[in-house]
Amino acid sequence: MKSSASTREMRRLYRTMVTIRGFETLAGELFAAGKIPGFIHLSIGQEASSVGVCSVLRPDDYIVTTHRGHGHVIAKGGNLKKMIAELVGRKTGYCKGKGGSMHIADFSLGILGANGVVGGGFPIAIGAGLSIKLRRTNQVVVCFFGDGASNRGTFHEAMNMASIWKLPILFVCENNCYASTTPTTYACSAADIAARAAGYNIPGVTVDGNDLLAVHEAAGQAVERARRGEGPTLLENKTYRRRGHFEGDPQKYRTQAEVAEWEKKDPLLRFASILKKKKLLTGEMEKEIRKQVDDELTEAVAFAEQSEWPAPEEALEDMFVNP
Amino acid sequence: MTERILNCAAAVCEALTEEMARDEAIFIIGEDLVAHGGIFGQFKGLPERFPGRVIDSPISESCIVGAGLGAALTGMRPFVDMHFADFVTCAMDEIVNQTAKIRYMFGGQVKVPLVIWAPDGAGLSAAAHHSQSLESWFVHAPGLKVVVPSEPADVKGLLKAAIRSDDPVIFFQHKKLFAREGPVPEGEHIVPLGRAAVKRPGSSATILTYGSGFYMSMEAAHELAGMGIDAEVIDLRTLKPLDFETIAASIQKTNRAVVVHEACLSGGFGAEVSARINSELFDYLDAPVLRVAARDVPMPFSPRLENFVLPKIEDVVNAVRAVTYRQR
Numbered sequence A: 001m002k003s004s005a006s007t008r009e010m011r012r013l014y015r016t017m018v019t020i021r022g023f024e025t026l027a028g029e030l031f032a033a034g035k036i037p038g039f040i041h042l043s044i045g046q047e048a049s050s051v052g053v054c055s056v057l058r059p060d061d062y063i064v065t066t067h068r069g070h071g072h073v074i075a076k077g078g079n080l081k082k083m084i085a086e087l088v089g090r091k092t093g094y095c096k097g098k099g100g101s102m103h104i105a106d107f108s109l110g111i112l113g114a115n116g117v118v119g120g121g122f123p124i125a126i127g128a129g130l131s132i133k134l135r136r137t138n139q140v141v142v143c144f145f146g147d148g149a150s151n152r153g154t155f156h157e158a159m160n161m162a163s164i165w166k167l168p169i170l171f172v173c174e175n176n177c178y179a180s181t182t183p184t185t186y187a188c189s190a191a192d193i194a195a196r197a198a199g200y201n202i203p204g205v206t207v208d209g210n211d212l213l214a215v216h217e218a219a220g221q222a223v224e225r226a227r228r229g230e231g232p233t234l235l236e237n238k239t240y241r242r243r244g245h246f247e248g249d250p251q252k253y254r255t256q257a258e259v260a261e262w263e264k265k266d267p268l269l270r271f272a273s274i275l276k277k278k279k280l281l282t283g284e285m286e287k288e289i290r291k292q293v294d295d296e297l298t299e300a301v302a303f304a305e306q307s308e309w310p311a312p313e314e315a316l317e318d319m320f321v322n323p
Numbered sequence B: 001m002t003e004r005i006l007n008c009a010a011a012v013c014e015a016l017t018e019e020m021a022r023d024e025a026i027f028i029i030g031e032d033l034v035a036h037g038g039i040f041g042q043f044k045g046l047p048e049r050f051p052g053r054v055i056d057s058p059i060s061e062s063c064i065v066g067a068g069l070g071a072a073l074t075g076m077r078p079f080v081d082m083h084f085a086d087f088v089t090c091a092m093d094e095i096v097n098q099t100a101k102i103r104y105m106f107g108g109q110v111k112v113p114l115v116i117w118a119p120d121g122a123g124l125s126a127a128a129h130h131s132q133s134l135e136s137w138f139v140h141a142p143g144l145k146v147v148v149p150s151e152p153a154d155v156k157g158l159l160k161a162a163i164r165s166d167d168p169v170i171f172f173q174h175k176k177l178f179a180r181e182g183p184v185p186e187g188e189h190i191v192p193l194g195r196a197a198v199k200r201p202g203s204s205a206t207i208l209t210y211g212s213g214f215y216m217s218m219e220a221a222h223e224l225a226g227m228g229i230d231a232e233v234i235d236l237r238t239l240k241p242l243d244f245e246t247i248a249a250s251i252q253k254t255n256r257a258v259v260v261h262e263a264c265l266s267g268g269f270g271a272e273v274s275a276r277i278n279s280e281l282f283d284y285l286d287a288p289v290l291r292v293a294a295r296d297v298p299m300p301f302s303p304r305l306e307n308f309v310l311p312k313i314e315d316v317v318n319a320v321r322a323v324t325y326r327q328r
């Protein structure tokens, strides 16, 4: 094991992956039960990317996330109660019911927001990176995005700008093989999104995005580089979106056999088996972790469901600081 | 011409099928069109029927619209799908600076037969990035024709007219209305751009509306009838060019007007209509023109908040009662 993470740290990372999986599974159930309005996008199967990347961040570092951002928020320390309350539209949610699944943010944790506009996060990450440079704080920014987003003009503008100004940004492409119904192999000009980094004179790194330690290692190096003032890195985590693009997606664009093939590469099972081989995790401990997570989630749902709905007039609040 | 009952999604599909069969220069470009036949089922069967002419593109809105424009300048008649109207913002230069201005800037040398098709509107708890009604932005950009249909027959007829138009048309359709059904004529049914329709004749006041506001207004008119108020409902259908003749004829008869739309109030299309009525029909007015619209906030997610922000039938009823001095 190349990683520098300690034994306790390893178990904590595993637990975070289990939390994300539990959260996403639960969100799917709540959605199916009609308790979540609108639509939601789950990241089941992509946990190693969220956790691996956020494992190398400090609490004061920033992340910018996407429409599929629950995992990133949890990995950065997001509060499960406030997340579920937001998903079901309550006043106690992260955004007081104004945002929903696609618009969660926690500025106290450096989570600068999920985004309903694909590729909307790149320019924001640039601004955060520039601000760090101007304020000389030694923080970093992680900009999560999908393979689909890499085709937006904002991606190219951001890569170039981050490079010329050597901004402390880690661009993390979660290449999950599809953008909605469109296979990456159709919509992207080359097999590796990371290869595009060369055109902008920054390092491009491709890793197995279902391998927590590989992601942890690569993200760690990129973040160190950024903190040293050497500029951005483009990290591509190759992974797979196991659920539909959104819950309820009929998924006519792929086969169940393909999904099943990727289920075998489950990042949780994979990391658990590594930990078990190293005797860092036992079946007992695993059960205990699952139970703790389940309890936490049950509590979060109870909190959300007992929370008040926002009063209709609250729709008019939060527009301006100085009206 | 026989009529059948179709919903708005099927009306889109029928218009495109007929037009694409008629003219090989027409093609469709946008995101995620082929696998599901469009997210609202509006392109069902088209990819199979017209292979190679329904083109899935990467998530690259600037180039999706720009490609449509470039193709239009070189002899094609592209139909560009924006997926959600909200994403027009990602292609604003291509729409507003390029598409809208090219013919004029270059002294009328070229035609721009481009349709930009954009599902808009709220009511699905899709929150602020997927719920906007943006028509008034484009009314404010000279060079574009702006269409916002409500009923399925108009969807078909206006879409056919838009496709045949040699000028760029931005065509908004409310996503909550895709499932709305109504009679649609078979075959050649064209609704010319720039003509409003009196959908409910009346004598007490004129309700001017379009898109989702139309259904709200018709229900309001029904309620008002029960109170002895006979509202005329005009579906504007095309906001630019605007059929002011139909509006004027109605107001000369009713002397009162209420404008109803789902887009938020400030700077909305209601302001434009109201201003024109004031300057051109002042002598005919017995009451100030009132506007019914959404509140001036981005669309919130939670259903109660969203519902609070959106205009309601009772708002239309109250506005018409106010202009007819029958509040109590």
Ligand SMILES: Cc1ncc(C[n+]2csc(CCOP(=O)(O)OP(=O)(O)O)c2C)c(N)n1
Binding pocket: A067, A068, A116, A117, A118, A119, A145, A146, A147, A148, A149, A150, A176, A178, A179, A180, A241, A245, B031, B059, B061, B083, B087, B090
């Ligand atoms: C600018 C913009 N265009 C289109 C969409 C509609 N849309 C939402 S998610 C999505 C696919 C995104 O794919 P990718 O970036 O690969 O992320 P993934 O969903 O795979 O995580 C699309 C096309 C959008 N939200 N924003």
